[in-house]
Amino acid sequence: MKEILKHFIFAELIYHEDPATFGDDDNLLDAGLDSMGIMRLIMFAEKEFGVTLPDTEIEPDNVGSLNSLESWIRRSGYAG
Secondary structure (H helix, E strand, O other): OHHHHHHHHHHHHOOOOOHHHOOOOOOOOOOOOOHHHHHHHHHHHHHHHOOOOOHHHOOHHHHOOHHHHHHHHHHOOOOO
């Protein structure tokens, strides 16, 4: 899951010289993920993983890193 998310984020939302060096706990917001990017990321994750990510849970703790994003998706019902 993290590799799919990472690929989407760095192909579509954030420019990073070497995405392979971006760690799972590195801060996506500090790297340039903005509010429009967060919305695109959520729509992608919902479609890709078949979950609904509640608007009330859109907060830095859930979208701040690849690990937190993966955890949020799993808590929202993804069983893969």
